[in-house]
Amino acid sequence: MVQVIIAELTHACEPELFSYGMMRDSCVNFSYSFMGGKAYGIISDCGSGGWTLSYVLSGRTDSYNGKIEYNNMMASSSLLRKNVCYIGDDNDYRKKYFWNKKTKTIRQLIQDGLFSNPSHSFDEIVELFRLTPERLDRPIHSISTERYSASAAIGFACGKQVYCFPWLNDYWVERLTLRIENIIGNVKKIGGIVILPTSREQYVQHLVDQMVEIGNTKKFLPDLEL
Helix, strand or coil: CCEEEEEEEEEEECCEECCCEECCEEEEEEEEEEECCEEEEEECCCCCCHHHHHHHHCCCCCCCEEEEEECCEECCHHHHHHHEEECCCCCCCHHHHCCCCCCCCHHHHHHHHHHHCCCCCHHHHHHHCCCCHHHCCCCHHHCCCHHHHHHHHHHHHCCCCEEECCCCCHHHHHHCHHHHHHHHHHHHHCCCEEEEEECCHHHHCCCCCEEEECCCCCCCCCCCCC
């Protein structure tokens, strides 16, 4: 079962997600051990570390202060990208290095994952995450809120063990509740971890197994460079 240990994570960044938003966010001296088979509600005010935690764990930044261990190994950003899914994005890192690469469809990305990790069939993945068949041949950024389910399906097909949501306010938690429940259910069955940042426990207490507070009350840290 997967385990992620974070020691004194400190970082300031501007995490973002296509067609969702961006904000200045900072995390200060956060330490915690996340165990597989659980969904965690990460409780932090807007800009106070929840989204940074998801962003760093997803390998979206190459430098930060502190240490992260993934299954007893020191985790580089590349190791995190390989094993952690950033919910809402296609997690296709070819685009970072090959600007002219054509954006792949949901079907192609799931098939790519299953090629190296044939633990499920394509049809099983589609059914597990309740994807709309008519939308499978579109890029993930063109299918509205179903992209959250599609991105998790892609990560699942790739054999990823940790799934990180962006910071969600009460409106987005309510709007995505059925998708969040489905994603958490599928991930917990494989002994994975779900990270769900929001501002209040009551927004996610019906969804997660455990609450974790990030106690950074300073939203902006001028001494931390982006």
